[in-house]
Amino acid sequence: MRLEFDLSEIKAVSNKILKKITHKIILFEGDLGVGKTTFIKEVCKNLGVNSFVNSPTFSIVNQYSSSQYNTIYHIDLYRINNLNEIFDSGIDEYFDNKSYCLIENPGKIHEIISYSHHRIKIIKKTKSDKRVIEFLN
Numbered sequence: 001m002r003l004e005f006d007l008s009e010i011k012a013v014s015n016k017i018l019k020k021i022t023h024k025i026i027l028f029e030g031d032l033g034v035g036k037t038t039f040i041k042e043v044c045k046n047l048g049v050n051s052f053v054n055s056p057t058f059s060i061v062n063q064y065s066s067s068q069y070n071t072i073y074h075i076d077l078y079r080i081n082n083l084n085e086i087f088d089s090g091i092d093e094y095f096d097n098k099s100y101c102l103i104e105n106p107g108k109i110h111e112i113i114s115y116s117h118h119r120i121k122i123i124k125k126t127k128s129d130k131r132v133i134e135f136l137n
Contacts, residue, residue: 001135014042025117027106034124036104071099078105
């Protein structure tokens with residue numbers, strides 16, 4: 001699935017994507033500033049999170065309570081440099097939790113993730129404020 005949208009349409013696009021979700025681990029790919037966190041905020045709202053959702057770039061993992069799904073983990077691997085840091089920090093243990101794991105900047109995690117997951121890529125169009133979202137699997 002490939003959708004083009006502007007930020008005013010993010011709620012509708014998030015709903016369309018969530019209808020396709022069958023796995024609880026979702027990898028969000030895209031350049032810095034493309035809107036991954038903004039999109040994840042909307043996904044969290046649709047999953048029943050009522051609290052403030054912000055980027056976990058510095059904390060690496062943010063945990064949110066959901067009225068529908070207990071706990072949702074929002075993970076940003078931007079500052080993770082290698083696989084050892086993933087294992088040393090215990091990030092890999094979140095994947096076996098059966099909770100939603102929304103992962104920004106997944107990078108090298110593709111090499112170790114054995115759990116079923118989805119990949120979503122967000123691209124900013126160069127000549128406008130529009131974004132393209134690709135639901136890759």
